[in-house]
Amino acid sequence: MDTAVDVRAGELLPEPEPHRVLGTGAEPDPETWPELYRQLVRGRRYNTQATALTRQGRLAVYPSSTGQEACQVAAALALEPRDWLFPSYRDTLATVVRGLDPVAALGLLRGDWHTGYDPRALRIAPLCTPLATQLPHAVGLAHAARLRGDDVVALALVGDGGTSEGDFHEALNFAAVWRAPVVFLVQNNGYAISVPLAKQSAAPSLAHKAVGYGMPGRLVDGNDAPAVLGVLRQALARARAGGGPTLIEALTYRLDAHTNADDAGRYRGDAEVAAWRDRDPLALLGDELRRHGLLGEEFEAAAREEAEALAAALRAGLGGDPRLDPADLFAHVFAAPTPQLRSQAASLEVTLE
Amino acid sequence: MDTAVDVRAGELLPEPEPHRVLGTGAEPDPETWPELYRQLVRGRRYNTQATALTRQGRLAVYPSSTGQEACQVAAALALEPRDWLFPSYRDTLATVVRGLDPVAALGLLRGDWHTGYDPRALRIAPLCTPLATQLPHAVGLAHAARLRGDDVVALALVGDGGTSEGDFHEALNFAAVWRAPVVFLVQNNGYAISVPLAKQSAAPSLAHKAVGYGMPGRLVDGNDAPAVLGVLRQALARARAGGGPTLIEALTYRLDAHTNADDAGRYRGDAEVAAWRDRDPLALLGDELRRHGLLGEEFEAAAREEAEALAAALRAGLGGDPRLDPADLFAHVFAAPTPQLRSQAASLEVTLE
Amino acid sequence: MTTTMAGALNRALRDALAEDPAVHLLGEDIGTLGGVFRVTDGLAAEFGDERCTDTPLAEAGILGTATGMAMYGLRPVVEMQFDAFAYPAFEQLVSHVARMRNRTRGALPLPLTVRIPYGGGIGGVEHHSDSSEAYYMATPGLHVMTPSTVADAYGLLRQAIASDDPVVFLEPKRLYWAKGELEPDVPPGGRAVLRRPGASATLIAYGPSVPVCLAAAEAARERGWDLGVVDLRTLVPFDDETVCAEVRRTGRAVVVHEAAGFAGPGAEIAARVTERCFHYLAAPVGRVTGFDIPYPPPLLERHHLPDAERVLAAVARLQWED
Amino acid sequence: MTTTMAGALNRALRDALAEDPAVHLLGEDIGTLGGVFRVTDGLAAEFGDERCTDTPLAEAGILGTATGMAMYGLRPVVEMQFDAFAYPAFEQLVSHVARMRNRTRGALPLPLTVRIPYGGGIGGVEHHSDSSEAYYMATPGLHVMTPSTVADAYGLLRQAIASDDPVVFLEPKRLYWAKGELEPDVPPGGRAVLRRPGASATLIAYGPSVPVCLAAAEAARERGWDLGVVDLRTLVPFDDETVCAEVRRTGRAVVVHEAAGFAGPGAEIAARVTERCFHYLAAPVGRVTGFDIPYPPPLLERHHLPDAERVLAAVARLQWED
Numbered sequence A, B: 001m002d003t004a005v006d007v008r009a010g011e012l013l014p015e016p017e018p019h020r021v022l023g024t025g026a027e028p029d030p031e032t033w034p035e036l037y038r039q040l041v042r043g044r045r046y047n048t049q050a051t052a053l054t055r056q057g058r059l060a061v062y063p064s065s066t067g068q069e070a071c072q073v074a075a076a077l078a079l080e081p082r083d084w085l086f087p088s089y090r091d092t093l094a095t096v097v098r099g100l101d102p103v104a105a106l107g108l109l110r111g112d113w114h115t116g117y118d119p120r121a122l123r124i125a126p127l128c129t130p131l132a133t134q135l136p137h138a139v140g141l142a143h144a145a146r147l148r149g150d151d152v153v154a155l156a157l158v159g160d161g162g163t164s165e166g167d168f169h170e171a172l173n174f175a176a177v178w179r180a181p182v183v184f185l186v187q188n189n190g191y192a193i194s195v196p197l198a199k200q201s202a203a204p205s206l207a208h209k210a211v212g213y214g215m216p217g218r219l220v221d222g223n224d225a226p227a228v229l230g231v232l233r234q235a236l237a238r239a240r241a242g243g244g245p246t247l248i249e250a251l252t253y254r255l256d257a258h259t260n261a262d263d264a265g266r267y268r269g270d271a272e273v274a275a276w277r278d279r280d281p282l283a284l285l286g287d288e289l290r291r292h293g294l295l296g297e298e299f300e301a302a303a304r305e306e307a308e309a310l311a312a313a314l315r316a317g318l319g320g321d322p323r324l325d326p327a328d329l330f331a332h333v334f335a336a337p338t339p340q341l342r343s344q345a346a347s348l349e350v351t352l353e
Numbered sequence C, D: 001m002t003t004t005m006a007g008a009l010n011r012a013l014r015d016a017l018a019e020d021p022a023v024h025l026l027g028e029d030i031g032t033l034g035g036v037f038r039v040t041d042g043l044a045a046e047f048g049d050e051r052c053t054d055t056p057l058a059e060a061g062i063l064g065t066a067t068g069m070a071m072y073g074l075r076p077v078v079e080m081q082f083d084a085f086a087y088p089a090f091e092q093l094v095s096h097v098a099r100m101r102n103r104t105r106g107a108l109p110l111p112l113t114v115r116i117p118y119g120g121g122i123g124g125v126e127h128h129s130d131s132s133e134a135y136y137m138a139t140p141g142l143h144v145m146t147p148s149t150v151a152d153a154y155g156l157l158r159q160a161i162a163s164d165d166p167v168v169f170l171e172p173k174r175l176y177w178a179k180g181e182l183e184p185d186v187p188p189g190g191r192a193v194l195r196r197p198g199a200s201a202t203l204i205a206y207g208p209s210v211p212v213c214l215a216a217a218e219a220a221r222e223r224g225w226d227l228g229v230v231d232l233r234t235l236v237p238f239d240d241e242t243v244c245a246e247v248r249r250t251g252r253a254v255v256v257h258e259a260a261g262f263a264g265p266g267a268e269i270a271a272r273v274t275e276r277c278f279h280y281l282a283a284p285v286g287r288v289t290g291f292d293i294p295y296p297p298p299l300l301e302r303h304h305l306p307d308a309e310r311v312l313a314a315v316a317r318l319q320w321e322d
């Protein structure tokens, strides 16, 4: 019957200003910063190449993460191989940075089978389209791992729009009650397709939702790659140590349209986009590295080259039409096809003969 | 691109201690306090009588609000007749205090038609069983009223368990984004059937969820009737003035089992219940009124008499078996029955002849 | 006036907004953007944000708040962005929208329209091509409409919005850009229409499968079959009269839809037609449907979707020997 | 061993927990309380909170986290407290549980059981008596089982939990306290069972309607009808063989269920039986079902639920003259 409120409340609130590293005079880390930069360059190229391939009809649709590469790269690099990543449809880049074959990562967006890879191989859940529905999966998986005694943390990605869904709420609540080793990274890129954040939420910040579940909320500059990496690593370490979940809001911006099929000019002005271009995550990190003399010409050239190789691999891999076997329509509905499915498969085979 | 966090955040957090009036030395209000007490006495009697009627088979089931009468009574009295009340299955008492016929209010729980009254007459939405699903209704109705320019506020009641549902989240978010004139009152009675709050939420308080939507969260002693009434009135006035929604958490306790069908001994001990009996909302207010000489014997006797009259009305009204017309099964599925329903109605008529 | 189905729907919404101040549109991206299919294009500009509202991204919240608005006397028209994204709102639909009138014995009617783009054939990725009509048909208390022509797109949507009952209004995605004549007067909902008379057998379809059946009927002429095509237009209530009159005349019928066959709409249609026309039938009512599989990847969808070829194969199985 | 259906289910869960450490139960009030129907009674005490977990009150969260647990290799068994309270989890069920294996081409199987008490006849208030099986049948990727006997309650639930596919396991509420013999070996899921042979006509039922049909068959003897009763046991996959063998023998059939008739389970059953047995049928397959209405108030439910009387009236309509 003690009705006084838990004193931890204050500690769970986000800092008043988003966490930043770049431009704060912080000492650069020669281990991680150049690597982050190299991946950002690759990531940007991946985005531009994939977008270009939609124009050539080699990809059906591509939700670009241009402008959000710092979040994508940091998310992938913060994880251990034994951890699990739960991406949304916009997070192909994070899966590629984690090591997924760049062509396989695009299967879904190419019109091929929904998940072009074995999720268990690199511990990457299927790219998830129904918003926020992947969040309870991440919680359940993390909880299961903990029950098994495995040292596994799950990192789940979601957009600002996705935080409005009931599944977001239920997932965070389960995570907190179960103290599951899971970290939620909201990439707040300002829009859900055309809908700006102001129509999505009236909260001081999305990170302020955390205290309502009893977990810490962190706010970070999502275009500051070392900052995102740092905050993620802290949260993952906390989860690993049994400290439970964290909600992180990364403030970033989607420089491209929602997908190649979207016309962003309908809902936002050039000035807004230009202002965010000035805070390009590549430039922010590149400039700082250069200022510290940590970005040799050789390194930059190698990064560019690698990026071009990635783009070339994409072009090559997506050059032909994938060949899908219609018989596969029936192969994986169940562990073993039912009599009904067997007869439907047979009927299709007849038609195709 | 201003990324600094809204400074209002602090104002949206609940007070560290639940708001209390009784026992704080506050001056009693001779207008409201005796009326609150009178209603508490009626309310308690309503609860005990309804529960007794389940034992006699006159009611199929009754989720009692014994112990929560302060919340029930305050909720009803805080509203203007033009406002709307959105009750859950446990809130029959609130509907009765608002003026609903006490027998009609129990239709659902008697096995009769789901809503035994016209919701528009007293502006009381149907008693809602699927948890938290009434909350978006309250938001939508309040929003509609505001769009129409009507001075109407909606008050929605929900339990601590109900706050875990996705609909709770979505409703509060819509309310805040739309600045809808709606107030959410969580009656935190410590349990969702058998599940204690600690398994439901890890938050410092449920009122801490408010900041995550950008609305104020208030914490109140739910057994302190003047305190609940005061906090509700403030929140309703704020909503009426265009200030938007408020989330209020009232800390209270369900002294009875979940329903008459539940065996509370399976999940909680007598000591816990006894401790809460010591904070009985009737006793708390009654004692204080007596201390101030505001509860004359005559008044007490009249209150008891009224309560007995209510109980007698219940017994009388629920004495017989309600007579339902099977033809009504088909009458209100649509505005006009479809040909299919007409023929099904006809077939049933034949069977019954 | 010639327009697309999307254009006709847009026009229906505009006219409804203009005529009745109680009409309010709610949905994701329906305001500034005009909807991902542009069905609400220009409406926020013309009628303001409060009549055509970009909501937060939460389907249960959209349908739940719309329910509250309808309880207050408004006539909300909700857009679900895609078929599969209506599922989060399922509880609100089944437990409240479909039951509010009944639960309150008529005191709280629920005049609410839920627009859902549905079906495949547009190369959509996972969760963007479901045919979910069986769920709505199996939920007592809902009307279910689905147009196959531009005229019905306008006419039925106007009727849906004017209805005092909740209507699930299913818009066949792949017909959004199909052109046709907009005529304000169409037969009332609940009535099927014979799109093409035919003496040999009757094809029964709705929404996206009507053009497939018309094409099949055209192709059938070469094989000597004169196939009629009934467009149901409304799945609930079902027009037994029109459908059975045709089937009794031809004695043979095939139901065609994209949804999975097992427990799909065709099951009910075949069952009720059989119940009513048993002694007229030369063969069991055929069903040509999507397979009993989750919607396939776009590159395989053509195998899954009924086409004229599969319709004709089913017609051929209608026991012509006897 | 004689026990109740609730007891048999409890035993099945206990044995599964004991045999396979991957089995975990999740649900509302399933721990300390043992479930509102006591199906999980004693399991938290015996296996601990982590094997039998009282979750927060959020059905999508329950099914969604269970999905994640299954992705990690566990075998979650979820309890939805009542039929209508499974609707909030509908998106997780349809868009994920049913599709995970298919979406990943077999890489991520989803061995998960969703237990749902369903159906009426217990005097439950609104939302506590839905027969929602049509929704699950219409969702490719799910197995759907429902026992009508104590032995099947045990046997089928064990099979469901052992299955590498997701199973919606529907428990007929009003049979929870029905008694019977617990036998560990029952026919496999996917197989229907002839509960009573009969020469005149075949009653096809499942779950709560099986006892109704057995009673009807008993009563029919007086009227000179020898009715067989097939218990489907599994709605997906459907046992065409057993059902059609019977119907071909008798030439007459009636499907019985509590769910609404329109687009209900009986539609599929009638349609597929007709497709396969057309020339054996003396009359169209009859359907005795709940009306096409939201579930009625308890005091009227007896009119809504099929009883022996209505079953026999349907049998009488099976055109015995010719």
Ligand SMILES: Cc1ncc(C[n+]2csc(CCOP(=O)(O)OP(=O)(O)O)c2C)c(N)n1
Pocket (backbone or CB within 6 Å): A090, A129, A130, A131, A158, A159, A160, A161, A162, A163, A189, A191, A192, A193, A254, A258, C028, C057, C081, C085, C088
């Ligand atoms: C449940 C659900 N509703 C609607 C959609 C359609 N949709 C796809 S992306 C999107 C916007 C998502 O915005 P946000 O969460 O901010 O992520 P972002 O696209 O900005 O990365 C919408 C509405 C969906 N995928 N799932």
Ligand SMILES: Cc1ncc(C[n+]2csc(CCOP(=O)(O)OP(=O)(O)O)c2C)c(N)n1
Pocket (backbone or CB within 6 Å): B090, B129, B130, B131, B158, B159, B160, B161, B162, B163, B189, B191, B192, B193, B254, B258, D028, D057, D081, D085, D088
């Ligand atoms: C969506 C949904 N899930 C489950 C239930 C079953 N149920 C009825 S009451 C209840 C507990 C509710 O607890 P709480 O919200 O704290 O309200 P209280 O009963 O304490 O007033 C549950 C689980 C329901 N009614 N609705």
Ligand SMILES: [Mg+2]
Pocket (backbone or CB within 6 Å): A159, A160, A161, A187, A188, A189, A190, A191, A192, A193
């Ligand atoms: Mg976004």
Ligand SMILES: [Mg+2]
Pocket (backbone or CB within 6 Å): B159, B160, B161, B187, B188, B189, B190, B191, B192, B193
């Ligand atoms: Mg409670």
